[in-house]
Amino acid sequence: MLKASEIKVGDTHTEVLVEDLKRTQIVQYAGASGDYNPLHTDEIFTTKIAGYPTVFAHGMLTMGMTGRMVTNYVGDGTLKKYGVRFTSQVWPGDTLTSVATVTELREEDGESLVDLEIVTTNQDGVAVVTGSATAKIAS
Amino acid sequence: MAIDKFLVEASHIMMFARSIGDDNPIYYDEDHKSESGSEGIIAPPTFAQSSAQFDPDYFLRPKTGGVGWFGSGKEPTGLKPSGSGGGGGGGAAAGLHAEQHFEYHLPLKAGDVLSATTKPGNAWEKESKRAGKLKFSESVTEYRNQNGDLVITATGVGVQTERPVDS
Numbered sequence: 662m663l664k665a666s667e668i669k670v671g672d673t674h675t676e677v678l679v680e681d682l683k684r685t686q687i688v689q690y691a692g693a694s695g696d697y698n699p700l701h702t703d704e705i706f707t708t709k710i711a712g713y714p715t716v717f718a719h720g721m722l723t724m725g726m727t728g729r730m731v732t733n734y735v736g737d738g739t740l741k742k743y744g745v746r747f748t749s750q751v752w753p754g755d756t757l758t759s760v761a762t763v764t765e766l767r768e769e770d771g772e773s774l775v776d777l778e779i780v781t782t783n784q785d786g787v788a789v790v791t792g793s794a795t796a797k798i799a800s
Numbered sequence: 801m802a803i804d805k806f807l808v809e810a811s812h813i814m815m816f817a818r819s820i821g822d823d824n825p826i827y828y829d830e831d832h833k834s835e836s837g838s839e840g841i842i843a844p845p846t847f848a849q850s851s852a853q854f855d856p857d858y859f860l861r862p863k864t865g866g867v868g869w870f871g872s873g874k875e876p877t878g879l880k881p882s883g884s885g886g887g888g889g890g891g892a893a894a895g896l897h898a899e900q901h902f903e904y905h906l907p908l909k910a911g912d913v914l915s916a917t918t919k920p921g922n923a924w925e926k927e928s929k930r931a932g933k934l935k936f937s938e939s940v941t942e943y944r945n946q947n948g949d950l951v952i953t954a955t956g957v958g959v960q961t962e963r964p965v966d967s
Contacts, residue, residue, distance in 0.1 A: 662835065662836035662837070669962065674896070677962070678821070679821060686802035686819065689815075689818065690819040690820065692815070692819070693812070693815045693816040693818070693819040693850060693853060694816065694819070694849055694850045694853075695850055695852035695859050695860075695861060696849075696860050697852035697861050697862065697871075699870065699871035699872065703871045703872050704967055705872040705876050706870070706871050706872040706876055706877055709872075709877075710872075710876050710877045711964060712869075712963070712964040713964055716912075719897070720896070720897040720900070721846055721849050721897065721900065722819070722820065725816075725819070725820035726820050726821055726822075726844050726848045727843075728820070728844060728845040729820055729821065729822040729824075729844070729848050730843070732822075732845060734823075736834065736835060736836030736838075737824065737826045737834035737835075737836050737838040737842060737897070738826075738834065738836055738837070738838035738842055738847045738907050739836050740845050740902075740904050741903070741904055742845075742901070742902065742903050742904065743845050743901070743902050743904075744898065744899070744900065744901030744902065744955075745900060745901075746898065746899045747896070747898060747899065747900075748898055750965065758901055766817065767855035
């Protein structure tokens with residue numbers, strides 16, 4: 662768990678979420694989450710029917726990997742809120758890097774909290790996920 | 801969507817954590833104690849999304865009993881895409897997941913039994929250069945545990961696009 666005395670507004674935490682995303686990892690996520698939308702695993706459907714160049718990752722896979730960066734930073738079981746927008750698609754072969762930036766340290770209902778701004782970008786610097794999170798910290 | 805029983809199981813949490821590339825022992829080792837004080841197996845922040853496994857009518861899972869599936873087999877699609885993306889995530893051919901937000905009220909642990917109810921939220925439209933007219937719709941799902949306590953509130957935003965998104 663982060664300590665209020667050890668962090669300040671503007672601090673960042675960065676992690677590489679995945680290098681060269683494999684289609685097999687997308688299949689793993691489909692199986693674990695139960696979202697079997699063919700857009701994520703079925704190349705023939707996705708190219709011939711849906712009109713995309715290839716399959717692409719579930720937004721929730723990118724949110725899940727981004728969440729790993731967040732929990733590695735704030736500690737297990739400390740999140741109060743976590744939300745994202747999916748701003749661009751994630752394709753097989755992508756390498757994703759995620760950054761959390763401390764935007765505020767505050768008290769609410771007797772708890773010490775940190776607010777984070779979150780951005781995950783691909784190898785071209787395009788944001789694929791943007792969002793925010795709030796976690797409990799030690800005062 | 802309504803789910804009567806979402807059994808939060810250790811092996812499911814382990815598989816889910818693997819799929820997002822997270823090897824944190826708090827997701828598979830019941831003897832692990834985190835520096836933050838968490839112990840026992842807990843669920844990763846986005847795990848509630850896998851409640852789809854426990855929704856008998858979830859439309860993004862092939863059904864048994866000869867009901868059609870829109871993915872490829874002999875032909876590139878088994879049937880014409882249908883159904884709405886709603887806010888729960890994903891959708892049929894033209895439906896995509898636009899936003900997802902979670903509020904955590906209580907820790908989610910292996911052994912919990914959740915129930916979930918979903919209500920529609922706001923709906924709105926927007927023009928976009930990359931995909932034409934966009935129709936957004938929000939849905940709010942409340943997950944309660946075996947004691948009836950609210951554990952997670954999940955708000956999803958789905959979008960139906962006029963055409964595939966230019967990348």
